[in-house]
Amino acid sequence: MPKANDYAILFDASHCTGCRACQVACKQWNDLPGEATVNTGSYENPPSLSADTWLRMKYTEGVVSDEVFWDFTRDACMHCSSAACVEACPTGAVNYREGGVVTVDQDWCIGCRNCVQACPYDAIHYDEHKGVVEKCTLCYDRVSNGLQPACVTSCPTGALHSGSYADMKQLAETRLAQLKEAGYKDANIYGLAEMGGTHVLYVLLKHPSTYGLPVGTVTEKKKVASGWLSAGIAAAVLGYAGVHWVAERREQVGGERR
Amino acid sequence: MTGEWGIYIVLYFWLAAMGGGAFLIALGLRDDRAKRSGAFLAFIGIVIGALLLVVDLGQPARFWHLLAGFHPISVMWLGSAVLALSGLGLFLMLILREWPDWLVWVTAILVLLVVGYTGVLLMATARPFWSASPLMPWIFLASAYTSGAALLVLLGNREPGLHRIAFNFALIEIVLVAAHLIWTYPAAQQQVQAALTGELAWAFWGFVLLGVALPLYMEAQRKAAALSALLVLAGGFLLRYFIVYAGQVGVLRF
Numbered sequence: 001m002p003k004a005n006d007y008a009i010l011f012d013a014s015h016c017t018g019c020r021a022c023q024v025a026c027k028q029w030n031d032l033p034g035e036a037t038v039n040t041g042s043y044e045n046p047p048s049l050s051a052d053t054w055l056r057m058k059y060t061e062g063v064v065s066d067e068v069f070w071d072f073t074r075d076a077c078m079h080c081s082s083a084a085c086v087e088a089c090p091t092g093a094v095n096y097r098e099g100g101v102v103t104v105d106q107d108w109c110i111g112c113r114n115c116v117q118a119c120p121y122d123a124i125h126y127d128e129h130k131g132v133v134e135k136c137t138l139c140y141d142r143v144s145n146g147l148q149p150a151c152v153t154s155c156p157t158g159a160l161h162s163g164s165y166a167d168m169k170q171l172a173e174t175r176l177a178q179l180k181e182a183g184y185k186d187a188n189i190y191g192l193a194e195m196g197g198t199h200v201l202y203v204l205l206k207h208p209s210t211y212g213l214p215v216g217t218v219t220e221k222k223k224v225a226s227g228w229l230s231a232g233i234a235a236a237v238l239g240y241a242g243v244h245w246v247a248e249r250r251e252q253v254g255g256e257r258r
Numbered sequence: 259m260t261g262e263w264g265i266y267i268v269l270y271f272w273l274a275a276m277g278g279g280a281f282l283i284a285l286g287l288r289d290d291r292a293k294r295s296g297a298f299l300a301f302i303g304i305v306i307g308a309l310l311l312v313v314d315l316g317q318p319a320r321f322w323h324l325l326a327g328f329h330p331i332s333v334m335w336l337g338s339a340v341l342a343l344s345g346l347g348l349f350l351m352l353i354l355r356e357w358p359d360w361l362v363w364v365t366a367i368l369v370l371l372v373v374g375y376t377g378v379l380l381m382a383t384a385r386p387f388w389s390a391s392p393l394m395p396w397i398f399l400a401s402a403y404t405s406g407a408a409l410l411v412l413l414g415n416r417e418p419g420l421h422r423i424a425f426n427f428a429l430i431e432i433v434l435v436a437a438h439l440i441w442t443y444p445a446a447q448q449q450v451q452a453a454l455t456g457e458l459a460w461a462f463w464g465f466v467l468l469g470v471a472l473p474l475y476m477e478a479q480r481k482a483a484a485l486s487a488l489l490v491l492a493g494g495f496l497l498r499y500f501i502v503y504a505g506q507v508g509v510l511r512f
């Protein structure tokens with residue numbers, strides 16, 4: 001669970017207009033180049049995060065019985081408290097820093113990409129030119145100096161907030177109550193239980209899965225434990241069968257020869 | 259096709275499983291020469307495999323951070339540790355004339371871990387095709403035994419039990435793969451389809467037909483043992499190829 005004084009970000013989907021100011025601010029502050037993409041018929045761009053795009057707005061769009069829906073969610077590292085990337089990393093290069101922020105030590109990372117495979121949010125990526133991985137830093141360089149993350153400062157609608165975890169959670173709960181009262185009965189807070197509790201919280205109007213957010217996430221520790229358990233049973237069962245067959249066959253052949 | 263893990267990883271999985279499987283099976287035989295050649299095969303597989311892993315890193319010169327990081331919860335860390343230790347154990351076995359019992363046991367367990375951890379590694383990811391069923395370690399272990407037995411046959415070992423092992427484990431393997439595809443289908447439709455009918459169908463059906471069905475048929479007819487062993491080994495490669503690549507289908511890179 002995040003601690004009360006940890007750094008945190010709140011994204012309020014009910015205020016977001018999908019303007020992508022945050023996406024641009026992230027690129028500017030972190031000196032990240034643009035992406036060469038093609039138009040796929042959506043305003044969503046680029047189609048996924050990458051080593052050069054640490055934050056983007058995800059557009060969930062379509063038409064249901066003549067009603068257009070056009071919903072926006074933030075897509076970036078969630079700064080998990082039980083982070084799959086951290087637990088999967090063999091070297092400890094990606095790790096928890098002060099205030100619960102998860103960042104990569106690029107002088108220690110070996111570029112094995114195990115973290116990339118492990119992250120349930122697809123939020124950490126391999127940079128082929130640098131040979132190491134890149135991701136959102138929660139603007140650690142800014143927040144540790146008392147500034148707000150670049151994305152938060154740029155948001156024109158008040159959909160992004162930052163501060164202590166306790167404050168952000170409080171704000172999320174207040175907003176949720178308002179939304180419920182206004183008749184959004186499916187409104188919810190995302191990130192309270194996922195991956196041990198995330199340092200980025202979302203206020204959503206609809207069920208998380210409608211935005212393609214993973215629900216019922218399993219922590220890396222649990223996955224590793226069940227993996228070893230399954231491997232242990234497999235080794236015992238298959239090993240026993242193998243030994244049995246060799247011995248049986250040997251007896252048969254021995255019998256024939258006798 | 260893009261993917262985070264590519265051909266080096268496939269080759270490593272394959273070599274380590276073939277050599278490791280041959281070693282583990284040879285230990286069960288009553289023939290000391292077979293045991294020694296098993297240890298040799300495993301050593302070769304593990305050394306070349308480890309080199310491939312290092313070359314595949316974004317920062318090969320930092321490979322030692324892998325162990326220096328000491329992080330046993332990471333399957334990658336534990337796998338690297340057992341890989342290094344098993345290499346050491348096998349090396350000792352190759353230079354010693356007499357094998358102390360403990361050395362045989364410890365090395366056998368380490369090699370078993372090397373063969374098995376690859377399945378755990380894939381299970382502990384966010385990729386549904388690898389993680390939505392617990393069968394990945396089962397498939398890799400069964401296939402290691404099939405390929406290990408086939409490798410020993412190919413090198414001229416006449417132990418009758420080998421054919422039996424290769425035959426039975428090939429049957430188990432194909433059942434496990436089928437079960438895995440059905441099990442993961444709800445969570446990984448796109449990936450299962452890529453394997454069955456999509457961009458990886460050649461590897462999948464190559465594995466099923468050339469790597470399993472044909473050798474099984476030849477084995478039942480008691481024909482061309484060497485050729486059928488060769489096909490089994492190729493099948494072991496194709497199996498790992500489609501598993502590694504299918505797991506990463508749908509991961510958008512542009």
Ligand code: SF4
Pocket residue numbers: 076077078079080083084085086102118119120121122123124135195
């Ligand atoms: S969202 Fe992914 S990259 Fe970010 S902390 Fe969680 S597991 Fe790591």
Ligand code: SF4
Pocket residue numbers: 088089090091092093094104108109110111112113114115116132133
């Ligand atoms: S790529 Fe780097 S940060 Fe990611 S798991 Fe490997 S060493 Fe750790």
